Amino acid sequence: MITWHTPVINDRKKENETKKGETKMKKLICAVLALLMVFSLAACGGNNNQPQPSDNQGSEKTKVIYIGGSLGDAGIADATYEGFQRIVNELPVDGTYIELPTDPSAYKATLLDACDQKPAMIFTSAGSGMVDEVIAAAPNYPDIKFMVLDTALSQAGISELSNFVGVLCAQNEVSFLTGYLAMRMSKTGKIGIVVGVEYPTLSDFITGYISGAQYANPDAQVAVSASGDFVDQAAAKETALAQIRQGCDVIYAVGAASSFGTLEACKESGVWGIGCDTDLAAQFIGVDDAQADCIITSAYKDWGTVSYNWVKRVLDGATDINWGGVEVYGIANGGCKIIENSIYEKQVPADIRADMDQLVEAVTKGEVTCPSYFDMTEDQYLALKNSVTVK
Incomplete structure (x- = not known):
């Protein structure tokens, strides 16, 4: 399942307002938890040999965020989103799609909002300065792997980034x-x-x-x-x-x-x-x-397949990803x-x-x-x- 997320770009640190009846709600929650505990203890006492569900039951999913342009562009946003759907459906991934604001001045806040969700991977496209925001943010989030589609081969400032790779279809x-x-x-x-x-x-x-x-x-x-x-x-x-x-x-x-x-x-x-x-x-x-x-x-330009392959390579622990550089996919290797x-x-x-x-x-x-x-x-x-x- 893909989660759709609309970023709050005016004040990322704004706290939620206090809800009415908060004290009553806390009391109600405590009462419910106490009741559940009673039933839980009774069930455990009835059969100590009953198998317990594992904390890792089912495949553990990796959080991946795709930050893309508005769908319906008949371009990179649509093509990449098709690949993102495949990523979520075929790989052990918990996916979130974040739509970029139309105003490039809001890109930074959108990206940082995504980073603060602590995903394993974020990928997006380079247009209108987004690549510059990713390059600036990447050193501050070393645990996140970043990939930017349509990164120019001449892109400056990426050679020292061990968690960034640009991808270019030829x-x-x-x-x-x-x-x-x-x-x-x-x-x-x-x-x-x-x-x-x-x-x-x-x-x-x-x-x-x-x-x-x-x-x-x-x-x-x-x-x-x-x-x-x-x-x-x-x-x-x-x-x-x-x-x-x-x-x-x-x-x-x-x-x-x-x-x-x-x-x-x-x-x-x-x-x-x-x-x-x-x-x-x-x-x-x-x-x-x-x-x-x-x-x-x-x-x-097969952005969908390129995006899918990158996520899969990261999940598989591939050692040949050109971190700090740009990978080119052309006619010969199916990029276009x-x-x-x-x-x-x-x-x-x-x-x-x-x-x-x-x-x-x-x-x-x-x-x-x-x-x-x-x-x-x-x-x-x-x-x-x-x-x-x-x-």
């Missing part, structure tokens, strides 16, 4: 695949990517997408835009429409909940869309089939993939699907290297973006 690899597919599906040679905001992890998405497009077509043109946040669908839609007016006929939506606006622009304009994090087309099948039919694939559903099969021509299969195999074997933002200088990254400017 978005550059899966975005390389989507960039290649987008350019193969494009009739104009112009494609776009709309992110919510740009920070290192999103820059890695962009790097992979551009590089994949260039792998398909050295003369690829790629529009790169940020809509402003990960919530505003109207802003994302307008951003995508601006790219479509430039001639982009495939748009990669990397904006969590705001991605729905990007994909709506694709539907209304008759161009292809590519989703991110979860299978976005599946959410529209039977509800808005026109919308589903334009989403040719999604870049799937492109969705190949019925719409992919219907909309993507057979020859392109066959080439995609070969490319996935080549990436898995290391025969094709997918460039990463984290291996570049800032000047190199800017040069990459400038090399594909839409004309």
Whole structure:
């Protein structure tokens, strides 16, 4: 069973108010306890050989807390929560889900509230500065193991933390695949990517997408835009429409909940869309089939499996966890993939699907290297973006 917890963020140390009738209640409790003791002694006296229940009867459960964004984001929160449900159902875990406040200034209080519950493990995602709060708190709670999803490879301040590990799905690899597919599906040679905001992890998405497009077509043109946040669908839609007016006929939506606006622009304009994090087309099948039919694939980051595997490894006492570092899960080890559903099969021509299969195999074997933002200088990254400017 998963416990839902809403943190009190205004005053974590506030004491409960005194209840009316407290003295009467104490007397009543004492009377009940005395009565129970009488019955208990009588039962024990009747049969001294009666087996007593063990204190450890049943499997002892380990307390694990997942601090996540609001469910329904069609992104990391939903994907990770699916894994959290599996953790609670399949592992000896007592799980609590805490929803992050919408105001990042409240993240610290939320995290400390979770820490004060004394769990064995806490995991969350890095967005909007949450990783910084975990890094600050971890030294003060050495008995808690912390894991932060989407931690950047360049993240500072973690090397000395023996109870912290960052996890990163190789978005550059899966975005390389989507960039290649987008350019193969494009009739104009112009494609776009709309992110919510740009920070290192999103820059890695962009790097992979551009590089994949260039792998398909050295003369690829790629529009790169940020809509402003990960919530505003109207802003994302307008951003995508601006790219479509430039001639982009495939748009990669990397904006969590705001991605729905990007994909709506694709539907209304008759161009292809590519989703991110979860299978976005599946959410529209039977509800808005026109919308589903334009989403040719999604870049799937398997946060659920990654989270499940981390908790299981900790429970099993694994010695290969990269504490004080970042672990990367890519195409080869199941961290990410492109969705190949019925719409992919219907909309993507057979020859392109066959080439995609070969490319996935080549990436898995290391025969094709997918460039990463984290291996570049800032000047190199800017040069990459400038090399594909839409004309």
